[in-house]
Amino acid sequence: MNFPFDREVFDKAFWIACGLAIVGWILIYLIWGKFLVADIIGMILTIPIMAYLIHVLMLIRRAE
Amino acid sequence: MKKLLTFLAFVLASGMIFAQNQQPTHVLQTGTPIDVLSKCDQKLNEVSNPADGPAALTSTRKFGWFGNWITIEIAQQFHYPRMVRSGQVIEFMAFQGVSGGPAGEINIMRDVNNEPGPRIINEGLSSVQGNVVYDASEAMNAAVRAGNDYWVSVINYSDSTANVGPRWFWTTTASATNGANGHPPYYVEFTDRDQAFSQCARWTNHKLCTSAFQSGPTLGMNYRLSICRNASLNLGNGVPTMTQWGLFLFGLIVLTLGVVSIYNFSRKTVVE
Numbered sequence: 001m002n003f004p005f006d007r008e009v010f011d012k013a014f015w016i017a018c019g020l021a022i023v024g025w026i027l028i029y030l031i032w033g034k035f036l037v038a039d040i041i042g043m044i045l046t047i048p049i050m051a052y053l054i055h056v057l058m059l060i061r062r063a064e
Numbered sequence: 065m066k067k068l069l070t071f072l073a074f075v076l077a078s079g080m081i082f083a084q085n086q087q088p089t090h091v092l093q094t095g096t097p098i099d100v101l102s103k104c105d106q107k108l109n110e111v112s113n114p115a116d117g118p119a120a121l122t123s124t125r126k127f128g129w130f131g132n133w134i135t136i137e138i139a140q141q142f143h144y145p146r147m148v149r150s151g152q153v154i155e156f157m158a159f160q161g162v163s164g165g166p167a168g169e170i171n172i173m174r175d176v177n178n179e180p181g182p183r184i185i186n187e188g189l190s191s192v193q194g195n196v197v198y199d200a201s202e203a204m205n206a207a208v209r210a211g212n213d214y215w216v217s218v219i220n221y222s223d224s225t226a227n228v229g230p231r232w233f234w235t236t237t238a239s240a241t242n243g244a245n246g247h248p249p250y251y252v253e254f255t256d257r258d259q260a261f262s263q264c265a266r267w268t269n270h271k272l273c274t275s276a277f278q279s280g281p282t283l284g285m286n287y288r289l290s291i292c293r294n295a296s297l298n299l300g301n302g303v304p305t306m307t308q309w310g311l312f313l314f315g316l317i318v319l320t321l322g323v324v325s326i327y328n329f330s331r332k333t334v335v336e
Binding site: 002003042045050052056057060 | 307309312313316317319320321323324325326327328330331334
């Protein structure tokens with residue numbers, strides 16, 4: 001499997017993922033009322049994967 | 065590519081770490097504490113008021129001779145078995161289905177001729193309602209010795225309607241009326257609306273003491289007590305389940321791989 005990667009697009013996607021993370025933090029606090037260590041670790045792992053997913057979606061859109 | 069796969073493998077491994085089943089054992093349980101009870105090696109029979117069995121006796125206590133507050137105490141005999149391994153202690157006690165409340169006491173008493181003897185432990189309970197896990201104190205562990213018989217009792221500060229009808233109660237001071245009859249300072253009495261007293265044994269069961277008297281309404285109390293020692297924690301690990309974060313990461317990775325596949329397929333199609 002070939003994993004496409006465009007640094008410029010990824011940088012943009014990364015900031016979008018960070019914005020989603022902030023929304024996620026707010027939702028976590030609203031729903032559960034507190035943060036756990038698992039939330040911090042989970043968010044650290046999720047942000048780059050989510051950024052890569054967004055980056056691939058942006059690549060698909062650009063290819064169209 | 066290799067680095068990316070290594071990173072994904074790391075993420076998956078991290079997800080499995082999240083999957084460790086964490087079961088807190090020293091917190092108040094609001095639901096049925098099945099997971100907690102599975103770690104208890106001493107599950108006593110359910111007792112309720114009136115306690116009719118020889119190993120479960122009833123006593124009641126009235127706060128203030130003419131006061132309205134009355135409590136009921138149900139004691140249950142148990143054998144505290146020898147330790148399975150050294151260093152074993154009672155970690156907590158679990159109450160199941162206790163009714164009454166909102167607060168009470170727990171007592172552990174020595175066994176004297178198959179009856180509750182002197183109290184060796186008396187501690188407050190913040191709640192005796194619902195399913196409660198009560199942390200055992202160091203004093204409790206220091207007081208009980210493996211291989212002996214004890215009585216454990218729960219006192220429920222619950223009922224403020226002592227004068228509504230006939231009640232059992234246990235007084236700690238002999239009244240002038242009863243003291244004149246030579247009654248001991250501790251005993252169970254049976255009283256009715258007119259404060260007419262009759263004596264029973266201090267610890268008794270309902271059937272024995274009420275045989276000669278009118279039976280009154282009983283205070284609602286019912287519990288099942290489990291004594292949980294840490295050696296029983298070696299029963300095995302719980303089945304690991306993925307946490308919310310583990311599931312989320314797993315789904316995200318699968319989704320990413322799917323999108324990458326679509327991208328590759330579309331590029332391949334374009335090239336062809």
